[in-house]
Amino acid sequence: MNYLWENIFRRPKKEDDIQSALAANMLFQDLSKSELKLVEDIVHVRRYHAGESVFRQGEIGVGMYIVVKGKVEIFVHDFASPFEEAREIFVTQLVEGDFFGELALVEENSRRTATAVCRDDSVLIGFFVPDLDEIIKRNPSAGIKILRRLAEVLGRRLKETTDKVTDLRRALRELREPPQAESKSS
């Protein structure tokens, strides 16, 4: 969301990018200014070349990334059989403000379920388990606000996945039993 006054009170470009990216992120939207400053001091800003991977499927994941600048593409390598070359399936493209990999924040020894590759030269904010732990240790109320939002995000993702599974099951059933057979039996 862009407001007119944002242009009047604009801070230096680099700092502003990180601060506004954090403030606009769903995970940190409940935080006060001082709490956001604490998060800003803790998170890691990483720079990537176009074509460089952020992480690869199967790697141990420690946390999530927020796209500040550039584009990130998500792929899944589908191993149909161990002897075949993996098929690369494009999942989605993420742009400024989007975030990914948040499951690794709550899962112990989490493995990345997809590969993330930067399409352009990109700047990402990395927010990892040790960072979340540090926030909980130093400012538990900020930690709770983040965790509640994280739970909401994961809940939403679960709901989306459940909806997709339901759709797929329905499609599968329709393939096995064509609709006319259903109407006959009813």
Add this chain to the structure above:
Amino acid sequence: MNDSRLQALLRRELILKLGVIVVLLATALTVLLTVNNLLVSFVLAFVTNYLLSPIVDFLERRGLSRRSAILIPFVATGVLICLAAYSVVPLIARQASALEAKLPKYQNDLLNLIAASEQHLQKLFQIRMTDFSETIHDWIISQTATLSTQIPSLVSGSLTVLILTPLLALFMLQEGRTVSRKFLEMVPNSLFETTLKLHYQLNEQMGGFIRARFIEAAIVGIVVWLGLQIIGIPFATLLALFAAITNLIPYIGPFIGAVPALFIVLFSDDPAIAESLNWNLFWVTTIYFIAQLIDIVFIIPLVVARLVNLHPATVIILIIIGAQVMGILGMVISIPVAIAIKLIFKAFYEHILESPR
């Protein structure tokens, strides 16, 4: 950018960044090892940092700014140490000078005991061991001489450590996170998550280990001091302090800690102690045994739970290597250093071997 050019660029960046990190670490290590007293000050500051950081976090949670949260426990610890120095140091100094006065007597008694045992053994086994007591005699004399010549440098060294340690500890508490973040910023993207996780694990394990060892040493010291005070053994404070410090050396430390107390009882000219020598020896042994029992039953489970599993044989070998390389300090720091090395190897082994198909 095409794929092969990108890979070449990334490889060049990886080598360059890793090179800078290795050079920085090597320089820091060289400075630490070559500048007099810096390593001891650094280790003590490191320990202070880990002991105070839970208090700093607690105060910050209560709403204090980071700066105040650091300054309050730091100043409080300083005052406590000064008070302790004011009340305990004269006592320790008195005990140390009294012990120093009695040292020639203990030295003589020890040599007599060795000579007597030697004669006894010669009678028993009909073998000649003429050189043995002479060798030990020479060794003890040379050790005592070295100690007295080392005292001036020891005093000036202690003063440097006394000034450097709080400064370094304050820097670590205040700027430690910034320094680690700057260091992590230099790590190449492909190794970043592995390094971050490793950094976190090292921090957690070292903190847990140092805090647990400190509590252990304090408890052993207090139990030994109380026990020796009750049965009226001289130099109780000095002996308790020695037991607490040597307890930091795994397995061997508790035995080293008990030896001076047993010698003092054995060679005491105090009639009250000499009268019931066997009972006193028994009670001293029991006190050190109880201190170790409390340590083993209550404290070790806490320590072991936080430790990376190291086999007892590995621990002994590490202590011997530590002693060879850096003396007592080496014996104390060999285990945390080994834990760090093991964690680093494990992390990069996992990174290399368990990377995706």
